Amino acid sequence: MTSSGLYNQNQLMFNVNSRVNQKVSLYGFYAFNRVMSNTDGLGSFPANPYSDAGEYGPAATDIHNRLNVGGAINTKWHVRISPYMNIQSGAPFDITAGGDLFGTTLFNGRPGIATNPNKPGLIQTAYGLLDPNPAADENCCQGIMDVVRDRSP
Numbered sequence: 001m002t003s004s005g006l007y008n009q010n011q012l013m014f015n016v017n018s019r020v021n022q023k024v025s026l027y028g029f030y031a032f033n034r035v036m037s038n039t040d041g042l043g044s045f046p047a048n049p050y051s052d053a054g055e056y057g058p059a060a061t062d063i064h065n066r067l068n069v070g071g072a073i074n075t076k077w078h079v080r081i082s083p084y085m086n087i088q089s090g091a092p093f094d095i096t097a098g099g100d101l102f103g104t105t106l107f108n109g110r111p112g113i114a115t116n117p118n119k120p121g122l123i124q125t126a127y128g129l130l131d132p133n134p135a136a137d138e139n140c141c142q143g144i145m146d147v148v149r150d151r152s153p
Contacts, residue, residue, distance in 0.1 A: 005039030006056065026071040035062040047094075047110045049102055054110070058092035065089040095125075097132040 016028045038055035039046075046055050070084035094110070101109030112134025114122045123130045 005037060005041075007035070007037040007039070007059065009033070009035045009059075009061075023074045024071065027069070029066075029068040031066045033062065033064055033066065035059040045104075045106050045108060047096070047108050049104055060091060062092050063088050063090070095127070095130070097134075099132065101134070 011031060011033045013031045014029070016026075018027070019025045035058065036056060037059040038052055038057075040060045046052060048054065065088060067087045068085070070082065073081045073083075075081060094108075096107065097109050097111040098107060099109065100107055111123070111130040111132045114129040114131045117129055119131065121131070121133060123132060
C-alpha cells in the first residue's frame, strides 16, 4: 500500500435549464471528462508493488461522456410526468494476468507483452500476444498499459 498518488483531471461541462411554458420545463447536462492517475484511491493497489512505472494511465473515473436530460410536464388533475434519461460512455478497463505474480496475495498483476511468440502459454488478444507468466525482467505493467493507451479511443 502506498500513501501517495497522482490524479489529473480535465473536465468541460454544459448545463441548460428552460421553462418552456407553465406546464413544461426541460433541463440538460453534458460533461466531457479526461482523467489520468496512478491510483484509483484508498482501496486500490499497484499492479507491481516494486515499481509505479506502469501505473499512470486512464483512471477508473475516466468516463469521457456523460449526458443527463430530463424535464417535467404538468397535466390535468395536478399529475406531473418527469421523464429522465442518463447516457454515459464506458469506463476504462485493465488487463490482469489473473494470478498472484508478486507473492502479495493480490491478483492484480498485469501480463507481459510476449517477446518470444514460441513461448508456451501465451494468449492471443486484440492487443497482441500476452504472457500471463512474465519473466522477472519483463516490464509487464508498462508494456500492457502502453498498448491499451495506444488503442483506446
